Amino acid sequence: MEQKRTDIRIIKSKESIEKAFLELLKEKDFDSITVKELLANARINKATFYKYYQDKYDLAHILCQEFMDEYVILLNRRQNYSSSNELPIVINNIYRFMFEKRELLTSLLKIHTDDIHLYDDMQCVLKNIYIMMNHNLLKKHGKDLELCAHIFSSTILSLLEYMYNNNELLEYEHIISCLNLIFKSNLIIN
């Protein structure tokens, strides 16, 4: 019982810190955020903060990592549904998840340090999954797998960017019909 109460206290402290951090990231650059103002906004004392995080970089890094862990699980699950009728449902779930995370992601994507580069991490995972899924087919076609993976991952990330900029949840059918119109109808060529 005592242990459980402690656990809840830890979760609540961490939540307050994360919430205050994301609020600050809306207002100012990561570079100019100090742990001091973070503590003031989160109403958390210094000792509590440093119990869980080394500094603001560590906090940002952990938040990115937690997101990436969830993202990879979702993308891997999608991979198993590649030739299933349920693929649209699985993909819509990913878009819904990404849309729900828009505040977190918009904030985290603003941070650029040598160690924190969420956009690049997401693109890297998307590329790897694309290559894994299409390796044989692309080898057969003799295409440049790297270039295909780059275009594919950039397209997926541009859809996210669109969702966040327009605050609009995109759905599978809508995306596919736009992609078909752009690329299948030769608009890109004409």
Place this chain on the structure above:
Amino acid sequence: MEQKRTDIRIIKSKESIEKAFLELLKEKDFDSITVKELLANARINKATFYKYYQDKYDLAHILCQEFMDEYVILLNRRQNYSSSNELPIVINNIYRFMFEKRELLTSLLKIHTDDIHLYDDMQCVLKNIYIMMNHNLLKKHGKDLELCAHIFSSTILSLLEYMYNNNELLEYEHIISCLNLIFKSNLIIN
């Protein structure tokens, strides 16, 4: 004759300043570049610099504007060749131009201030041209023109990113065959 000599002197001074600026941008952030070190690297005196530019922001802004002017002319020319057999040649010329500008663009794209945002400017021009070219067709299909323009412009910019990252000139045929493979063969759906 005297006038001509003065003109050449002006061009040479500006070239030295631009060259030193781009060299500095390779090594460090725009934020941390000072006019003082720019002058030292360009071997130009203070008075000469301030004859042509208000400050480093003005210099960056002018370089972006000069590039955008050329870019818009090229894209407009492409528009006129939409249904021509020469389209591949016109598009290859654009890619060659962009590839030749890779040092300039890689440096300028790193600068982000309230007034300097080259990536967004390029995306904006690409979107507008796409909308202008496909307005009627897309209206007929009832598609989301904004979303199509966003995906199209992001794809074009991702191709540039690929060229610059890999230091590899992409050609029309190669790009089209990759796009066909990704989007026509339903790889994105399967």
